Amino acid sequence: MYRYDEFDAQIVRERVAEFRAQVARRIDGSLTEEEFKPLRLMNGLYLQLHAYMLRVAIPYGTLSGRQMRQLAMIAERWDRGYGHFTTRQNIQFNWPVLRDVPDMLDALAEVEMHAIQTSGNCIRNTTSDPFAGAATDEIEDPRITCELIRQWSTLHPEFTFLGRKFKIAVTAASQDRAAIRVHDIGIEIVRNAAGETGYRVLVGGGQGRTPMIAKELRGFLPREDLLPYLEAALRVYNLMGRRDNKYKARIKILVHEMGIERYREMVEAEFASGDRGAAPGTEELARIAAYFAPPALTPRPVDGVHAARAAHPDFATWVDQNGHPHRQDDHLSVTVSLKPVGGAPGDATSEQMRVLAEAAERFSQDEMRVTHEQNIVLPHVAKADLFALWSLLRTQGLDAANRGLVTDIIACPGLDYCALATARSIPVAQAISTRFSDLKRQREIGPLAIKISGCINACGHHHVGHIGILGLDKAGVESYQITLGGEPANDASLGERTGPGFAYDEVPEVIETLVTTYLSLRQTGETFLQTYRRVGMPPFKEALYADAA
Amino acid sequence: MPTLRDRTGVIPDGWTRAESAAEAVDGAKILLPWSEELTLPEAHPAEMLGLHVENSVSVEALRPVLTRVGLISIAFPSFSDGRGFSIAKQLRGIGFRGRLRATGPVIADQFAYLLECGFDEVETPERLDARQPQPQWDAALALVSLSYQPGYPGRRSILDARRAAQGAAPQGGAA
Numbered sequence: 151m152y153r154y155d156e157f158d159a160q161i162v163r164e165r166v167a168e169f170r171a172q173v174a175r176r177i178d179g180s181l182t183e184e185e186f187k188p189l190r191l192m193n194g195l196y197l198q199l200h201a202y203m204l205r206v207a208i209p210y211g212t213l214s215g216r217q218m219r220q221l222a223m224i225a226e227r228w229d230r231g232y233g234h235f236t237t238r239q240n241i242q243f244n245w246p247v248l249r250d251v252p253d254m255l256d257a258l259a260e261v262e263m264h265a266i267q268t269s270g271n272c273i274r275n276t277t278s279d280p281f282a283g284a285a286t287d288e289i290e291d292p293r294i295t296c297e298l299i300r301q302w303s304t305l306h307p308e309f310t311f312l313g314r315k316f317k318i319a320v321t322a323a324s325q326d327r328a329a330i331r332v333h334d335i336g337i338e339i340v341r342n343a344a345g346e347t348g349y350r351v352l353v354g355g356g357q358g359r360t361p362m363i364a365k366e367l368r369g370f371l372p373r374e375d376l377l378p379y380l381e382a383a384l385r386v387y388n389l390m391g392r393r394d395n396k397y398k399a400r401i402k403i404l405v406h407e408m409g410i411e412r413y414r415e416m417v418e419a420e421f422a423s424g425d426r427g428a429a430p431g432t433e434e435l436a437r438i439a440a441y442f443a444p445p446a447l448t449p450r451p452v453d454g455v456h457a458a459r460a461a462h463p464d465f466a467t468w469v470d471q472n473g474h475p476h477r478q479d480d481h482l483s484v485t486v487s488l489k490p491v492g493g494a495p496g497d498a499t500s501e502q503m504r505v506l507a508e509a510a511e512r513f514s515q516d517e518m519r520v521t522h523e524q525n526i527v528l529p530h531v532a533k534a535d536l537f538a539l540w541s542l543l544r545t546q547g548l549d550a551a552n553r554g555l556v557t558d559i560i561a562c563p564g565l566d567y568c569a570l571a572t573a574r575s576i577p578v579a580q581a582i583s584t585r586f587s588d589l590k591r592q593r594e595i596g597p598l599a600i601k602i603s604g605c606i607n608a609c610g611h612h613h614v615g616h617i618g619i620l621g622l623d624k625a626g627v628e629s630y631q632i633t634l635g636g637e638p639a640n641d642a643s644l645g646e647r648t649g650p651g652f653a654y655d656e657v658p659e660v661i662e663t664l665v666t667t668y669l670s671l672r673q674t675g676e677t678f679l680q681t682y683r684r685v686g687m688p689p690f691k692e693a694l695y696a697d698a699a
Numbered sequence: 700m701p702t703l704r705d706r707t708g709v710i711p712d713g714w715t716r717a718e719s720a721a722e723a724v725d726g727a728k729i730l731l732p733w734s735e736e737l738t739l740p741e742a743h744p745a746e747m748l749g750l751h752v753e754n755s756v757s758v759e760a761l762r763p764v765l766t767r768v769g770l771i772s773i774a775f776p777s778f779s780d781g782r783g784f785s786i787a788k789q790l791r792g793i794g795f796r797g798r799l800r801a802t803g804p805v806i807a808d809q810f811a812y813l814l815e816c817g818f819d820e821v822e823t824p825e826r827l828d829a830r831q832p833q834p835q836w837d838a839a840l841a842l843v844s845l846s847y848q849p850g851y852p853g854r855r856s857i858l859d860a861r862r863a864a865q866g867a868a869p870q871g872g873a874a
Contacts, residue, residue: 156864157857161845168842172808180830185806188779271779301847301857307812308788308851311781381850388785423792425850434858 151212151517152297152441154262161304162264169193170252192272192310194265195251199569204243204251205268206258210278210296210320211239211520213263215507218518220261222503228254233503235488235496237560237611238317239277239520240268244567266304271312273303273384277319279327280519283444284483284529286475289339289347291442292322295376298430298438302377309384313391314399316384317356329522329638331355331364332614334401335383342370349376353383353413354405357608361644362402365410367417375421378429382421386413445515447478450534458537465540467589468551473536480533484514486526486543487550487558491587494576495561496524505546513539522611523560523599525553555592556600556665557583560611564604564621571604573621573628578602578657585658586665595665598678601636614638616679617664618645619657628654634664634690635682648691660694667693702828703800705820706840709833712822714749714770730772735760745769751802754782758789765795772822775803784816788851791817807835811843815853 154162169189176186196203206221213221221241225233228250229243236242246254258264267274276296283291299318303309309316321328322339330336336352349371355364371379391404405413459466474483486506488496498506506526510518513535514528521527531539543549552558559582562568564575579602586592601615605622612618618633630652633645652660665678667690672681682690703712714730715723720740723729730749731737733756739748749770752761761771771790773783787799801813802822813821823831846854 155861157845157860161843161847161857164843164845171838171842175835180835181806181808182830185778185808189808271781304847305843306848307815307846307853308784309781310812311779311784311809313781385785385788389782389789393780393782425792430849430858434861437861 151214152209152293152438158301159259159262162259162262162266165193165264165266165305166252166255166259169255173248173252188270188311191270192267193251193255194268195248196269197569198244198563198567199565199571200567201245202248202251203567204246204254204265205236206241206243206263206265207268207275208240208263208520209300210276210282210293211280211522212282212293213518213520214261215511215516215518217261217263218503218507218510220257220263222500222507224254224257225503226500227257232497232499234494234563235498235520235524235526237522237524237562237609238275239280239522240275241520242563244563269315270310271314271316272310273306273312273316273318276300276303277317277328277333277522279321279323280521280527281327281474281483281529282322282519283442284474284476284481285323285325285327286477287325288321288323289341290322291444292320292328292339294435294439294442295322295337295339295349296320297441298377298435299380302380302430308381309388312384312388313393314396314401316387316401318380324640326639326642329611329614329642331642332357332361332611332638333364335367335380336364337376340370346372348372351379351383354402354410355642356400356402357611357613358400359397359606359608360400360403361608361613362406363642363644364402365405367410367414373435374429374432375426378424378426379417379421382417382424385420386416390416445517445530447481447515447530447532449478450480450532452480452533455533455536462537462540464549464551465537467593468540468549469536471551471555471593472553474527476530482531482533482536484528484531484536484539485521485553486528486548487552488525488548489552489558489583490547490550491557492580492584495559495579498526499546502546502548505542505548509539509542512542523553523558525558551589552592554597554599556586556595556598556661557592559583559600559602560615561602562604562610564602564610568604568609570607571621572606572623573604573630574654575602575604575610575621578619578621578630578654581658582661585662595669596677598665600661611638612636613644614642615645616677616682617661622651624651630654630657630660632660632664632694634687635679637679646687648687648694650695663693664690701802701822701824703820703822704833704836706814708837710820716751728769730770733761739764739767745797749798752786754780754786756786758786758793761790762793765790765793765797768797770798770800771795772800772802773818775801775805777803778805778809784812787813787817807831807839810836810839811853814840815846815848815851 319333338350351368352364353367519527559579561575561579565571602619603610603612614636636645733750746769751772
């Protein structure tokens with residue numbers, strides 16, 4: 151994985167010192183609260199419902215054992231002994247005290263981490279495929295491009311006071327696991343007819359109040375043009391994006407209002423007139439690429455796994471459910487679920503983080519990935535080590551075999567933490583997870599992504615959930631709107647509303663009804679989403695509302 | 700009175716803002732609000748003529764007059780409205796070589812970025828001076844010394860720093 155050189159480290163150190171000074175200048179009155187707010191946001195510090203929240207960047211979700219151990223230490227020393235992994239592959243600490251934050255940032259800098267641009271109206275952490283560098287279906291490791299974008303977007307002089315936040319995702323695989331179609335800019339690494347590797351660029355996707363699927367901006371962009379092209383795309387957005395209403399300030403609204411053709415025309419004109427100042431040299435690309443050279447994986451016999459599978463059915467189920475094919479077939483990528491029955495999705499205690507660190511160090515080339523589904527991936531596990539890994543994970547309850555199943559729920563922090571929330575999310579997820587705790591039944595139901603947001607800002611990705619749940623406030627009472635048929639991947643779609651919302655207590659029963667309806671309608675081998683796409687809304691609607699009618 | 704500063708510190712403002720060229724006193728540098736209808740006074744040499752533009756301006760519309768003016772002042776209605784950064788970058792991109800001024804309540808924390816996008820000077824309202832005196836603007840330029848963006852001259856380019864370090868003592872690639 152990428153390692154800071156002395157200069158990356160220097161920028162982070164200086165940035166922490168700058169923020170320390172900004173905190174001091176806020177306290178002595180040099181900065182008003184209005185002025186300080188975007189500065190603290192750009193350093194990852196939010197003011198939540200009950201306390202500050204520090205969001206730490208995990209570039210494209212990749213981290214080492216040493217970094218995970220430091221996160222565990224930070225959680226214990228300055229927070230309440232746990233952290234929350236987010237849908238943008240970052241981690242949040244929910245209870246820091248303002249005066250401790252510069253020290254927390256110093257502790258992060260010790261392990262090449264920071265909180266730069268994890269919030270605010272700037273370019274955010276670039277996200278990617280959690281199986282990058284290990285997947286069987288990728289053209290190259292997308293993190294080379296992500297790192298290039300990370301550096302280019304860090305403290306960018308021109309794009310630090312944008313109209314609104316800006317999120318970029320990159321994939322290099324035929325199966326999109328980075329949800330690039332619901333990002334401000336989605337980048338797909340592709341090969342053209344001449345066999346050259348370059349980029350397909352999508353723009354204007356997003357969730358929030360006005361969900362949209364991204365449109366194609368450029369079918370093929372030569373590799374060396376990426377950063378100048380992004381600069382052109384961002385410049386047009388910075389100049390033309392709406393500033394009169396923060397809810398209409400994202401690039402998706404600009405592209406929607408001016409049309410993709412006009413936006414493309416402006417970007418191409420800007421790009422053509424530019425001086426290519428942002429283009430990195432081939433030496434810099436090669437320098438970055440060297441950090442992502444595939445690890446040398448020693449071939450290992452796989453015979454032992456069969457015996458362990460036979461002796462431990464739970465282990466076999468876990469491997470089948472949480473394993474993902476690796477390009478070296480005596481290895482697997484393994485998802486460690488942070489969704490135990492009744493747990494808060496994405497939360498991990500310091501003890502759990504240390505076990506994850508140990509697991510990565512012993513069994514996965516000292517590497518982990520945070521996924522946008524709020525789980526952790528160990529990308530390079532020898533099949534021969536799977537049983538030892540499973541046994542280690544079990545010591546901290548990290549062995550849930552539910553990846554992609556009905557209890558692998560994405561949920562935003564909701565009313566338990568968030569100042570914007572209009573309803574609870576985590577307890578809803580917990581109630582559903584408890585209701586469907588029977589793993590055998592979960593596997594019978596098959597792939598089913600439930601995503602829960604506690605307000606219309608859609609941090610819980612409900613628009614792209616196979617079943618989406620949106621918590622609203624109706625005259626002081628929580629009401630949950632259900633959507634069906636959302637999907638974030640290649641065949642991205644936005645969910646459709648079933649009808650009137652449901653009370654907090656009713657949600658698990660509503661999910662039960664939807665699942666039962668699906669099971670009664672499905673054809674052999676069909677997933678929930680496939681059944682929904684075949685039969686449409688009516689039978690589900692009927693099942694949910696027939697009694698009320 | 701507003702304060703004008705560049706990277707050397709507070710500087711005197713030699714320009715007089717006026718509504719039209721008719722108000723110009725002989726020999727004074729005059730700063731006019733730009734509009735599509737504005738006719739530039741023929742008699743004024745470029746170094747005596749400046750334009751103030753709103754941040755909704757199209758740089759293309761300014762192209763024909765760029766050689767006629769010595770200064771362009773770009774409005775920042777608030778520090779958080781970052782359109783001016785891109786306008787400055789575009790003006791430099793199409794070859795404007797006169798002075799560029801950021802006018803409005805920008806803050807010291809933005810000073811380095813403003814200079815890197817092509818601004819030479821910053822005119823801030825008087826009310827900001829008490830809270831953010833000159834030493835804060837000096838300090839702001841020294842806080843972060845490296846930059847990842849080679850197209851924005853100001854801080855030292857991290858790419859140059861890497862190249863220099865490689866030349867001095869070759870380093871391994873992968874960790």
